[in-house]
Amino acid sequence: MGVAVSIDNLSKRFRLFDQRFNSFKERALHFGKVPSHSFWALKDVNFDIEEGSTTGLLGKNGSGKSTLLKCIAGILTPTEGRVIVRGRLASMLELGAGFHPDLSGRDNVYLNASLLGFSKKDIDKRFDEIVEFSELSEFIDSQVKHYSSGMYTRLGFAVAVNVDPDILLVDEVLAVGDEAFQLKCIDRIRAFQNDGRTIVLVTHSADQVRQICDKAVVLKRGEVISAGSTGDAIRTYRDDLLADSASEEVAIDADIEASSTENESIPIKVVEPKKALVELAPAVFTFGDSEDGRFLIAGGALKISVPYETDLELIEGVVQMSIYDSKENLMFETSTIDLGQGDVHFPPQGSIEIEFDSVPLLDGSYRLGIGVRDKSGHMLGWRDLIDHFEVMNPTKSSGLLKLDPQIIVKNK
Amino acid sequence: MVESTKNISDDVIRDDVAGGSRVKLGDSRYSGVRVVSAKVGFFSRIKEIISRRELLVFMVRKELSVRYRSSVMGLLWSMFNPALMLAVWYFVFQIVLKTTIPYFAIYLMSGLVAWNFFLGSVMTSTTAVVENAAIVKKVAFPREVLALSKVGQSMVFFVFQLGVLLLAMLLAGSLPAFSLLWLLILALIDLVLFTSAISIFVSCLNVFYRDVQHFVEILTFAWFFGAPIVYSFSISLSNSLSKHHLTWLYLSDPMTPIIMTFQRVLYAKVSPHTIHGIVRVLPNYSPVWYLGVLALVFVASLTLFLLSLLLFGRLEANFAEEL
Numbered sequence: 235m236g237v238a239v240s241i242d243n244l245s246k247r248f249r250l251f252d253q254r255f256n257s258f259k260e261r262a263l264h265f266g267k268v269p270s271h272s273f274w275a276l277k278d279v280n281f282d283i284e285e286g287s288t289t290g291l292l293g294k295n296g297s298g299k300s301t302l303l304k305c306i307a308g309i310l311t312p313t314e315g316r317v318i319v320r321g322r323l324a325s326m327l328e329l330g331a332g333f334h335p336d337l338s339g340r341d342n343v344y345l346n347a348s349l350l351g352f353s354k355k356d357i358d359k360r361f362d363e364i365v366e367f368s369e370l371s372e373f374i375d376s377q378v379k380h381y382s383s384g385m386y387t388r389l390g391f392a393v394a395v396n397v398d399p400d401i402l403l404v405d406e407v408l409a410v411g412d413e414a415f416q417l418k419c420i421d422r423i424r425a426f427q428n429d430g431r432t433i434v435l436v437t438h439s440a441d442q443v444r445q446i447c448d449k450a451v452v453l454k455r456g457e458v459i460s461a462g463s464t465g466d467a468i469r470t471y472r473d474d475l476l477a478d479s480a481s482e483e484v485a486i487d488a489d490i491e492a493s494s495t496e497n498e499s500i501p502i503k504v505v506e507p508k509k510a511l512v513e514l515a516p517a518v519f520t521f522g523d524s525e526d527g528r529f530l531i532a533g534g535a536l537k538i539s540v541p542y543e544t545d546l547e548l549i550e551g552v553v554q555m556s557i558y559d560s561k562e563n564l565m566f567e568t569s570t571i572d573l574g575q576g577d578v579h580f581p582p583q584g585s586i587e588i589e590f591d592s593v594p595l596l597d598g599s600y601r602l603g604i605g606v607r608d609k610s611g612h613m614l615g616w617r618d619l620i621d622h623f624e625v626m627n628p629t630k631s632s633g634l635l636k637l638d639p640q641i642i643v644k645n646k
Numbered sequence: 647m648v649e650s651t652k653n654i655s656d657d658v659i660r661d662d663v664a665g666g667s668r669v670k671l672g673d674s675r676y677s678g679v680r681v682v683s684a685k686v687g688f689f690s691r692i693k694e695i696i697s698r699r700e701l702l703v704f705m706v707r708k709e710l711s712v713r714y715r716s717s718v719m720g721l722l723w724s725m726f727n728p729a730l731m732l733a734v735w736y737f738v739f740q741i742v743l744k745t746t747i748p749y750f751a752i753y754l755m756s757g758l759v760a761w762n763f764f765l766g767s768v769m770t771s772t773t774a775v776v777e778n779a780a781i782v783k784k785v786a787f788p789r790e791v792l793a794l795s796k797v798g799q800s801m802v803f804f805v806f807q808l809g810v811l812l813l814a815m816l817l818a819g820s821l822p823a824f825s826l827l828w829l830l831i832l833a834l835i836d837l838v839l840f841t842s843a844i845s846i847f848v849s850c851l852n853v854f855y856r857d858v859q860h861f862v863e864i865l866t867f868a869w870f871f872g873a874p875i876v877y878s879f880s881i882s883l884s885n886s887l888s889k890h891h892l893t894w895l896y897l898s899d900p901m902t903p904i905i906m907t908f909q910r911v912l913y914a915k916v917s918p919h920t921i922h923g924i925v926r927v928l929p930n931y932s933p934v935w936y937l938g939v940l941a942l943v944f945v946a947s948l949t950l951f952l953l954s955l956l957l958f959g960r961l962e963a964n965f966a967e968e969l
Contacts, residue, residue, distance in 0.1 A: 248967060249967075304966065305682060306682070307786050308680070308682045308786035309783065309784065309785065309786045309966055310963075310966050310967075311682065311683075311962070311963035312682065312683060315683070316681055316682060316683030317681070317682040317683070318679055318680070318681050319679065319680040319681075319682070320679050320680075323680070325784075325785070325786070327784045327785075328780075328784040331780060331781050331784035331785050332778075332780065332781035332784075332785060334708060334712060336711075336712045336715050337708060337711065337712065337715075341707075341708070341711070344704060345704050345705075345708055348700060348701045348704045349701060349781060349785050349787055350785065351698075351786075351787065353700055354700055
């Protein structure tokens, strides 16, 4: 297998201006000292993308993955180093980039494909295919401004994938169109893979990487922190996310302290109500099957323990718990009442222990909500969406739930 | 994977850098290698622009069809416009101001077609890159095409205006100098080259300094009177200029020799007999003089063109960030 894209010591520096100076006057006034600082969006990036592979570029926002993709596409010029691309390349950084609203779909197909670097002859040959793929044959001669946004992106996608590139760059555009069209896009990408073409995909969905890619590169602050198999990369990526959210928490805590000393001079939207009567400590998660204890393996056992302290002579109460996904969708909620356990007795110091034999959730970061209330419904203490745990999915399946189906085809 | 084998030999890479640093994609000859790096070969830029001429045609067509899409008369406007302008100039100069230049409308229009081409190109290219920010940030292609497509668009209008002029010449019975038509072609080459140079220059500069567009407006207004379009060089200027030995300065504006050639060929009346007697409208230079001046303009324009490309190439690296 040859190398389709090789990236040599690639660095890209951006100059950030604290303000924009776009006129002579402004530049003259600040002559020589336009407030700016430079930062390296990419630092000495080195890796090769093999021909026929599908590589995912993973990373948080601002990790440099889109910058890298733009450098490969030739939109940005690197500050140092170079990218060597072998083969025809099409980039889908934005679908329908350069479509003009006043032109017909037909004219736009030609213009767009020509922008992407394809000759009129190429386009003539594929025009029918493009129109068929976009499912817009009735509308192809009407002005694009009358298209819905779905139609617009469909046409853009159709042009990009039908112009027969050897290397396809995709930047988080797979989430467009209705479901049927999305499936078609995924199909198309699979067909691309089967043809032995090279795909580079930028995403921050580990799920998508597992589903589509066979290689993955993880970027962090412009540097490659992992390059190789998707499994390793996803693990590194999750570690990175985890480390980050931990530091965020520290930051929030510091904020709260600062605001309390300054006597509420800064309006901060952190719910810090009356002193809780039951003080809950951070939850401790213990994972059953996990190798290193950092992740819950999908379907594995989970133990949550939440130490608490209270001054109350509380005799009876209710424990309520819930699990949310990272977008704060409720995944599960229950309470000791719902479970039919009756009233729970709380010693002054102790810990709430919750055990699951199996948690059938797939990849993602999940947050815990836990609270203690008295029988009349007054909340006595709570920790809402602060503690979280990560789930790793070792299988190729994707979605929300870990199910274990068996698929067979029967003779009639 | 980080340090996997690199099986591209350096020779191959060097060859390809020479062949084009951002080699086009649609061409099977270049289905080979493309290098993106900070150092962009100069001649490879030109090669690349040439290889993407089809895109240029599409862009020009886009400009034209967008411009006239919702107008009933469409492209006819671009003929009607200069015709109306011609009528106004004629009325003002010939009837109100009673100029001594015979066939004044023809004289004026011969220079004005060239000037309008220049002005239209430069004015529209100033904003060419900025207004196409969306594609500049998302698609890789030689961005010079954006400015050049404005030049192409103006070229179409130029042809229409030339049509109007020829019609007017026919109606007025004013014949061009047929034996000097070859000079017109040379002047046209100079004009396109010079216009392209300035257009590329202002289009990239405007990305970083938005006041370029205001500056260009004022500058071109003054520049218009630097060339002998609404007045005659021979009647109004040549004596006083040669007295101070400044003719060379006047002629060093590349637009001046180009416009003088247009007038020499299209208007063609060097010293016509009129009711005011013999009027020396055009200078009495020989075709060889014109040829020599045009050659100088060509060298100057080519130099400017290459310098503009060089500057554009330098600045282009930061377009996507600056827009």
